[in-house]
Amino acid sequence: MIPALASALMPLIRGLDPETAHGLALKALSWGLAGRDSTPDDPVLATRAFGLAFRNPLGLAAGFDKDAAAVLPLMRLGFGHVEAGSVTPRAQPGNPRPRLFRLEEDRSVINRMGMNGLGIDVFCQRLAALPRPLPAVVGANLGINKEGSDPERDYPAMTRALTGIADYVVVNVSSPNTPGLRDLQGEARLIAILDAMAASAPAMPILVKLAPDLSEDAIPALVEACIARGIAGLILTNTTIERPASLRSPQAPEAGGLSGPPLFAPSTAMLRQVYRLSAGRLTLIGCGGVGSAEQAYAKIRAGASLVQFYAAFAYDGPALVPRMKTGLAALLRRDGFATVADAVGVDA
Helix, strand or coil, X not given: CCHHHHHHXXXXXXXXXXXXXXXXXXXXXXXXXXXXXXXXXXXXXXXXXXXXXXXXCEEECCCCCCCCCCHHHHHCCCCCEEEEEEECCCCECXXXXXXXXXXXXXXXXXXXXXXXXXXXXXXXXXXXXXXXXXXXXXXXXXXXXXXXXXXXXXXXHHHHHHECCECEEEEECCCCCCCCHHXXXXXXXXXXXXXXXXXXXXXXXXXXXXXXXXXXXXXXHHHHHHHXXXXXXXXXXXXXXXXXXXXXXXXXXXXXXXXXXXHHHHHHHHHHHHHHHHCCCCEEEEECCCCCHHHHHHHHHHCCCEEEECHHHHHHCCCHHHHHHHHHHHHHHHCCCCCHHHHCCCCC
């Protein structure tokens, strides 16, 4: 099945309960039913970030493949990187269902999954079993258990377990669906976690994922703390707990993190702010509300070296990836950029 055909079937899948549909999509991917994008990437899209080579800057955000069940089939759809997770030290069921909601009128998603998953051991087994070399970069997004967590212990331990089987790890301190997790974005707590990570001498790049709901005043100290502790980059941003007045869906009042188009403006504003603050000392990944080549390009021009998306992929299916790559390459060439890196931050 080619990506365009798989995308044509998306309306049928969306007729199912969102979480059931998501599980079915993962199974279809793991069985190879979504096909692959066999078109070579335009050379203008090749880039480097935190010491790694990316065939293109487009990536799948964490949350889609929590248990690393379909990493290779997802890569074959044309992504330059796939970020699996969030994974927790131990398996946990997450929050009660229903916990995933489509806001069809807004092309958005609300989730309060609660980091359901099979835990780090299964996650590592699946990544270790993948045939190498992989066609794209693989990242691992790390979370904590709802009960019995010790962030200063758990984040370094999971990083050690992933050494040699993931290309980079992300310290997720910004999901709104695990009690107390966002408190870890406080300067003192984040510093303690990053110090513990540094003490374990990680052998791969470490990134931190932040929430779009942080106050502007809190951001400079967090940026400097990350730079001082050798963090490779930041992902800006996670989902939001805000509910813009523009939302039209009757599902809008549901609790959880909102992703999709309403997140684009605030996440891009924060990206631009952090790009200016970091002054080239951090690599930034733009995430939030991206659904087109134009929006991916706007993230790059605002300071992102790489771009991630999730909600748009859930709505449009596999055909979105090659379409965005073609469009992004055309935009870069139109404006005279020879590489993605040349366009990073030109609007910031």
